[in-house]
Amino acid sequence: MSEIELKNLTIDFGGFKAVDDVSLTVKNGEFVVYLGPSGCGKTTTLRCIAGLVKATSGEVLFDGKRVNDLTASERNIAMVFQFVSLYPHLKIRENIVFPLKARGVPRAEIARKLDWVTEVFKLGDDLDRYPAALPPGARQKVALARAVIRDPAVLLLDEPLSAIDEQFREEMRWELGHLQRQLGVTTIYVTHDQREAMSLADRIVLMNNSRIVQVSEPDRIFFDPVDVFAGQFIGSPSMNLIDLVPVDGGLRLGDSGVTLTAAQHDLPAWALGSRRPLKLGVRPLNVHLVDDAAQGVPLEIDDVFSVGRERFFSFRIGEAVHQGVDKRASRTGAATRVRFDPSGLLFFDAATGRRVTGEIAA
């Protein structure tokens, strides 16, 4: 187990900065999840920690020691790859003990460790099979067993569950979290799936365009996003983002002619008087229908659909389509009143996209 530190890490692929000035400390035993869209640099960061990609500048430290110049095999890391990387010509048993054999561990200890992981991962029946005979989920389990068999300083997981069936994925996710807590191994996990990130992480590192956007605990990243990207990337369906125009006694929603009044929506004074253009971020779960004609704002329902127990409705402000949640929503109630939950209103600087919680210096 080790503490991993990245200092101003930059990785340049011939002019394209895949990772741009990333700094982060992963504490001993912590489970950190890198989350972000495809191509944001999260996998490259992970591969750099592994030693499979060289840093252009900046440092990677394991327990305070610089490891930039060590190869992957010298770093005492273990890694599980997105696509199955078991050795197809070796039986499961041989696959699992490969890292021990490669390092010349004594045979008795290999046998002892094999017994241990076989028990932890319940692999007894599969030991004498070849990888091709196993379903994808079981193969990833073997890859994980191979990774943890030699007490690595850090466990690196590159979208390990993305190639597995939905049903088995849930189970594996649970087992993975359980195992990590049991072993207490420092773990860095890369995913683009926010559900995985939310359920596994001690801390989430949100990346976009090669940079870290936000580092925080899973629930804080949902309720307290630092910018428009964080707000919209986390949560499904996505956060509504609406232009705000300051008008007398409130804020008008885009060019709709609908105004949120200060009194009704608890609008902060600085927002009403803001000299810079703002955008309103509000999650669908904070947008409801109201019966009371005195409440909410008049809007027209565009469409209605259900996802499981949730019933969503959409409405238009100008060209943009937004969503709310209400189980009473039906297509027939075309003209209706919509209430924006005052506690769920987030304000962003329209120019920079940064979250605003007080008056900004112009």
Place this chain on the structure above:
Amino acid sequence: MSAQSHAQRQAKLRQQSSGRLMIFGFLSPTLAILLFMVAYPIFSLVYYSFFNFSALRQGAMKPIGLRNYEFLLTDELLWERFIFTGKFVFICVVLQMLIGIFVGYQLQKNFRGRDLVFTVLMMPMMLSPVVVGFLWRYMLNSEWGIVNFLLSSIGLSKIDWLGQANAALWAAAAADTWMWTPFIVLLATAAFRGIPETIYEAAEVDGASPAYRFFRITLPMSAPVLFIALILRLIDSFKQYDLFVALTGGGPGSSTETVSFAVAKTAFSYFYTGEASALAVILLVIIIGLSMILVRHLQKMGEKF
């Protein structure tokens, strides 16, 4: 119910048989050619091997049973041909596999000019064995060949490459290796490059040294392909004939005559057609044996992957 299923069965049977007819229809031109070009010659080969017969004297054809085989298998001179062929095959296959795998491993990496190097390397394989034979014959000429010129220019004595039985064996093996190593390189490179990058990355992360990776990952994972290459080279060098015609003419004496060479000589110099047929049958059986190993191996590969 049973009547209906009976009708269904009938329909299915009709469908199947018309399908078979069509398959046979498509195959028949090829079958006809094979029958004429392969089956008939093989049949007559086996047939003549039971006769004391010379193609020059069509009338005098005497059935002698297995006497041709008896004579051949007890002929010490023929055993020498087999031993020479065996030596040649062994040297060729070992050299070609080792060099081929080494060069193939270097060529699997991407580097500038890789395609050019690859193309140049493949060129010997494109030549006709007779051309290669003459090329090496000139290079190895004891008086004015470039090899002896180079040897003498660094102060070594000239070697009569093609005039001594042992030197001629190595000269022929060198020519065959020069010509056919590219084939191993080609297959080995393809096999090595077919191993996914993540496998190597996983091995590196797992702490395997480059040598460990080569022997535990690269070689075993490409073994099926390398094995095919080996068997193909085994069969091919076993049959080698034209290279020797051009390079040594079987000499000095008859010391570099392969078994194939002996077949040709018996058949078309001495016109012992019956005896040559029997020898060709023996050769055929050996090669079929080797091919069977190859076919069984390919089938196993098909099951595994």
